[in-house]
Amino acid sequence: MFGTSGIRGRFGDPITTDLALQVGRAVGSTTDTTVAVIGRDPRTTGALLSDALSAGLREIGVDVIDIGVAATPTIARCVAWQNADIGISVTASHNPPTDNGFKLWNPSGQAFNASQRAAITDALENEEAALADWNTVGQTSTWNGAKERHVATLVAAVSVPESLSVVVDVGNGAGGLTADALVELGCDVTTLNAQEDGRFPGRASEPNADTLDALMTQVAGSDADLGIAHDGDADRMMAVDETGAFVMGDELLALFGRQAASAGDEIAAPVNTSLVVDDTLATIDASVTRTKVGDVHVAAATTREDVVFGGEPSGAWIWPTETLCPDGPLAAVKLVELIAEEGPLSAQRKTLDQYPLERDSIPTEHKARVFEHVTDLVKDAYEDVQTLDGVRVSTPNGWFLIRPSGTQPLIRVTAQARTTDDCQALLEEATNYVTDAHQQTTN
Template structure:
């Protein structure tokens, strides 16, 4: 039920007020006695928040209402409100018809596998706690968690303010980025700054295709860079001063290079470019690969030798600050990097470039297809060339490809990378063929 980032789906289908009520009962049955609830700007988020809160209070659990906040704001707020857990109602970067739930621990980390399994068991069993009329839980309003988040952002970076930034909030919850940068004296322009769960400005996920307006504005002005967030602001992507979209692997390399020392590690999923390995190796550091999903990256960052973690999709984790992917923190860190190291375009030019191909195939039965792909590829290749840590990754002499089911959508994601464009294209087609040849 829980994917790589909580549970989400189409409202009225998999995500309903009834499911929200059942989730509230399950949390109470798992002995979470005090829970803070936040929500994004989606039109269905208020009623889902009401349903969770009602179920929790009916089971004797106290609820703190954080209102409309970013996911990293809510994650940080679990400890600030002295709660046992946090519930964020959001579908992150998904389309406006979707919604979902992300669950957070006081450490600021998403629920781990054991916690998720316990909630799933309680949901499957229909566990519900019933209390007498005089033992129901109380609902209170939290202090301004966004204000606290902004203050923590200012403490986390050293920015003198001599930077011009265009921030595309994407009609989502990334306002903390604007507030923090303004407080630090930056020149800030905004796009799609009004929270609106219909996402009229652009699709919620910040990609090269959806950030065309941001690229144009940055190019047409004297801005030093552009920042883009998704709907709940756990993701951050960027545009350099020439108006060019910065790829996630490049950001991962730049952030990693900035923070690592010799002998230290950066954690990233197994679909990360060889570029990052090369950049870290130049500093006698290394990349440790995880399953795809920020929860797995966050878990790996708790090892003593890991100083940073990230995903090319836009999730960035500085474990000394928080174990939640924090889009506003990443935005402030990138502005700091530009102020201290200069032009973002110049920094990118220092990086090698390997052809990396990514695409997705929409399917109805991703589990059966992946089982067939796994069996087929294990038969075709030497076992030393195949990793089944998450999906199936196959190493070739001059590159690699990965076939992996999405954790949150009915998709199978294909990734291929090689030393030349022709080789990358060929490997991507090999990956596509492995799926299509199953005939499922």
């Protein structure tokens, strides 16, 4: 039921109002919840799913505070702000408009952990729900101050000593508060796709190099210092430098990590993160601790004492002293602060080493069996093999990662090294393990 970031899928199958009702009942039945905050991104199916979710919670006796259309990090922060027990975002994040889903949050801003997710899954599968009596059902209320509270929190989190010109591509999602916060910080702000529209007519919801043509063109053709882009629920933030060039997520991770860490500190990043992050942190005697892929796992790692920041190259950024939820608007103001203090983003990018990275995918209808055999082959060849998420091997000049796709009949291979030749050699070696395992498994 749960993926790496909540429950998500196509509206109509599997995401329905019946499922929303059942999720509300399951959450209310398996947690010590008396008050829940719910909100949604602008998707056309969000309101009716929120209504059903609220009904399920109230049937169990949980009071609901509905904050309406809001960014996911706003909803997550509202749990503590409203002295609630949990928060639920009705969103499919960066997925297409046909999809929707649910993300669940603790008061710390951290997503529900494995045991919490398992309890809800069991309740859903067994249709367990202890409905309240007619006179103890939960009540519903609204709060219209969530966005303003979040903006004020963002403004207080940073110091921007000079006015910058920023273009913010909201992507027709819930991230418009970023523009409001930047205006409050004295920036000159231009917006793109700022109208909330759950059909995402301006561009595809996921902010990446293929979807941000308009932002890159706008920044390149103006005197803007920076371009910012969010996904539908604004838990992600990606950027364009002042030349109009898309900034890779690994670069942002290295820059944010270098800004946040001091000697002896760690930052959390998934197993598929570039060497540029490790090498950048090494220059300040800080280091990287690896996690499974998924911002839920990165957030969990940031609760450790020495971990001061966590991020994913896909655009999820976590400052644990602020919140354990990926907060795209917070990342936006942090990046503006970094540029105001350290100079143009293009110049900062030039301080980072660039290393070749290669990817390949091998189709297989026997993904689990093939991957099990791959693991054995790699362990036979190397003494130090990480199996945290897939199979990862580090060498003196690079690394490779072999992971089964979570959604397709594929085994994915990634390799990176400090030279092109080493990178290609590592990719070939890793790919050979997969093809050999496929042949031996299927023959």
